[in-house]
Amino acid sequence: MTVPDITIAIDGYSSTGKSSFAKLLARRFSFQYLDSGAYYRGVTLYAQQNGLISEDNTVSDALEAALADGTLQIVTDGDAIRSMKVSSQVSPIAALPYVRSFVDRRLHSDAASGRVVMDGRDIGTTVFPNAELKLFMVASDEVRARRRYNELLAKGQTPVFEEVLANLRERDYIDSHREASPLTQAPDAFVLDNSSMTLEEELIWVEGLIRGKFGILE
Numbered sequence: 001m002t003v004p005d006i007t008i009a010i011d012g013y014s015s016t017g018k019s020s021f022a023k024l025l026a027r028r029f030s031f032q033y034l035d036s037g038a039y040y041r042g043v044t045l046y047a048q049q050n051g052l053i054s055e056d057n058t059v060s061d062a063l064e065a066a067l068a069d070g071t072l073q074i075v076t077d078g079d080a081i082r083s084m085k086v087s088s089q090v091s092p093i094a095a096l097p098y099v100r101s102f103v104d105r106r107l108h109s110d111a112a113s114g115r116v117v118m119d120g121r122d123i124g125t126t127v128f129p130n131a132e133l134k135l136f137m138v139a140s141d142e143v144r145a146r147r148r149y150n151e152l153l154a155k156g157q158t159p160v161f162e163e164v165l166a167n168l169r170e171r172d173y174i175d176s177h178r179e180a181s182p183l184t185q186a187p188d189a190f191v192l193d194n195s196s197m198t199l200e201e202e203l204i205w206v207e208g209l210i211r212g213k214f215g216i217l218e
Contacts, residue, residue, distance in 0.1 A: 001207060003029045004132075004214055008117040009124035011183070012137030014171050015144035017194060018119035021137070021202055025117045028203060034110055036120030036127065039103040040094040041081035042074030043067070047093060048085065057092045067102040079155055084167070091171045094121075095178035122181040124189050133213065134189035135206070143195045144168055 008025060010018050019035050026033035043063075047053045052060040066072050075081055093099055104127055111118065111128075120127065124134035139147075145165035152159040175183040185191065190209060194202055210216065 001029075001211070001216060001218060003031075003210060003216070005115045006132035006214075007111070007114070007128050007130075008133045008135070009128050009131035009186075009189075010117065010119040010135045010137060011121055011124050011186070011189065012119075012135075012192075013139070013144065013183070014168055014175070015148040016137040016139045017147065017199070017202075018137050020199060021194075022117045022119040024199055024203055025206065029117075031115050031117045032111070032113060034107060034116060034118040035076070036103060036107055036118060036123060037090075038076040038081060039074065039106055040099065041086050041090050042076045043099055043102070044086050044090045044093045045081050046072070046074050048089065053089055053093070057089060059093065059096065064096075064098045067098060082151075082155070084152065084157065084159060084164075087167055087171070091174035091178075095174060095180060097180040100126075100180050121175050121183040124186040125184060126181040129186070133210065134186050135192055136185040136189040137192045137194060139193060139195040141165065141169060 008022075008031070010022050012018050019037065022035070023033050025031065044053075046066070047059065047063050050062075050066075052063045080086070100122075107118065107127055118128065124131055124136070142165070145161065145168050148168060149159050149161050149164045152164070172183075192202065192205065197205070
């Protein structure tokens with residue numbers, strides 16, 4: 001199936017498998033993949049490594065100055081940004097307007113070549129409100145927490161399921177109630193509840209959606 005040169009925006013709650021699904025779509029349709037969450041995690045990791053976040057999650061003004069410089073390079077892949085330590089502080093960092101502005105600039109720059117699939121929490125509402133295809137992914141709290149728990153186990157960490165679930169719910173609340181670009185479903189987004197779906201089933205679902213939306217008959 002040949003997909004036109006569109007932007008696919010995927011939003012949704014933590015641990016709904018947005019990144020895995022977006023990567024699969026990028027490979028399937030030869031799109032560029034951008035993980036917006038990795039940018040926020042990279043900023044959080046930078047702040048932690050440089051002592052810019054206090055124990056009560058107060059963020060030093062030095063972070064804003066560092067991001068405003070325009071030359072700061074952040075880590076956007078690897079196990080370091082996926083740790084529970086980063087997870088515990090990424091939502092407060094991501095709620096800061098100047099952090100969101102920094103990440104939005106990077107995303108627009110990295111997506112300049114077009115034909116992009118991007119996942120996050122405000123891609124279809126704020127970053128690319130004119131995306132031709134918008135998806136909003138959901139799954140039950142327990143399913144999402146179990147996925148995250150198993151992911152951490154596979155990386156050799158020793159998570160406690162109850163703590164993972166609590167962290168997930170806390171992040172949901174912060175993401176949905178922050179002042180700057182809160183997590184919300186775009187009016188024209190298609191909802192994908194993958195609580196009991198495999199990645200292959202998700203791919204079949206979205207292929208059918210794309211065929212219908214863009215009139216692809218092949």
